[in-house]
Amino acid sequence: MSSAVDKKEVDEKEVLFHPELLQKFDINGPRYTSYPSADRFHSDFSEQDYVGALQRVAKLKEPMSLYFHLPFCPNICYYCGCNKIITKDHGRSAKYIKYLAKEMAMVTKVMGAQGRIPVTQLHWGGGTPTFLSHEEMRELMHHTNEHFELLPGGEYSIEIDPRRVSEQDIALLAELGFNRISLGVQDFNLAVQEAVHRIQTIEETQAVIDWSRKYGFKSRSVDLIYGLPKQTPATFKETVDAVLMMNPDRLSVYNYAHLPHIFKPQRRIAEADLPPAADKLDILSNTITRLGEAGYVFIGMDHFAKPDDELAIAQQEGKLHRNFQGYSTQAECDLLAFGISSIGKVDDCYSQNVRTLDEYYAALDAGHLPVLRGLQLDQDDLLRRELIGELMCQFALNTKVFASDHQIDFQDYFKTELEELKDLEQAGLLEWRNGDIVVPIKGRLLARRVAMTFDRHLRESQARGTYSKVL
Secondary structure: OOOOOOOOHOOOOOOOOOOOHHHHOOOOOOOOOOOOOOOHOOOOOOOHHHHHHHHHHHHOOOEEEEEEEEEEEEEOOOOOOOEEEEEEHHHHHHHHHHHHHHHHHHHHHOOOOOOOOOEEEEEEEEEOOOHHHHHHHHHHHHHHHEEEEEEEEEEEEEOHHHHHHHHHHHHHHHHHHHHHEEEEEOOOOOHHHHHHOOOOHHHHHHHHHHHHHHHOOOOOEEEEEOOOOOOOOOHHHHHHEEEEEEEOOOEEEOOOOOOOOOHHHHHHHHHHHOOHHHHHHHHHHHHHHHHHHOOOOOOOEEEEEOOHHHHHHHHHHHOEEEEEEEEEOOOOOOOOOOEEEOOEEEEEEEEEEEEOOOHHHHHHHOOOOOOOEEEEEOOOHHHHHHHHHHHHHEEEHHHHHHHHOHHHHHHHHHHHHHHHHHHHHOOOOOOOOOOEEEEOOOHHHHHHHHHHHOOOHHHOOOOOOOOOOOO
């Protein structure tokens, strides 16, 4: 369902950045790569629950999405909150590939697959996926192709650390079927790089961009992080200008979430080196202005894209979605996730794998899928997931269509939420237009805050300490 309102109703001259709103509503909250968010997963969700979901979705014979978590990194970046393994030992990754193959075989067997399962989206994340040797990459894709068929026109992406790849690596990835790359940059300023233990030059990053064009990749995305130690508005502007010279198709500008009580590497970052709140706002404001001048469209949250990019087109057509990798052009297809800590979405369930190699290997050796925890969604969860997805992707919800689709009285069902929305409406974060809830341009950086109003689990717990700031 798409409930996007007529784009002509929106005044495109309106300003996206409103510092007074950001300061007032910058609270901790979920990123809504899923609803309910992953902190609601629980250990009562069992392997058998996951098996049931796999068997239900297998009957639909619809194309699927695949995610592989490749956790190995040769060195640590202090800001990183990913589940990673710091090593230079390729014996560990070679073994891991064999167990990924074993997990794929078990999953497809449970699904009763007759032939290969069609796939329209695949993503290798990490960690550093390009830690793998060429032999290991070929082996993993070989096993993937044994069980799955990557359909023409799909989105096949991989996260790249520009410090760790050669032209031969990019050529191989193209040969294996990848057509999109996401490059980690974060910041080009040397003082910032030293403070986060990640030294990376403009030249080696540009080389990867050039190689990706040479070998026919359809899209390049660059990831930046604002709020890192030693950053200033002036230095980050230099980074943004350098990235724009590379002409990527998409940019992600993430807010650094300093949570050292959760992520141990962040304890090596001196809090005194973090930019003050006023500087962070300036950095964000300057970046939004600069990207707008360069012709990039604000997609949502922290994502920007060229107007002719598939993300921007999908949003215009009301076909944009969110999943665990962020915004996606693919239909809301089921996601099979493989490897440690990976999270899948199958039918009405989320399932997360165990977090350590030892647990992962032991489960598979014992003939069990390595399920750690998960969640089976009830009807209310499914309804709210669709609603929050519409607000996050389209910035609008047609309440009449939504109520009809779900056979509810919208005003009665969301009585509590609609009362809470009044404060946000008064502040300008949302408007009512002919029964549609619309997040105007001035509220779009805070669409996450509007979505939080409809989060029943968040209301019931009010536990926000483990979330990052909205901005």
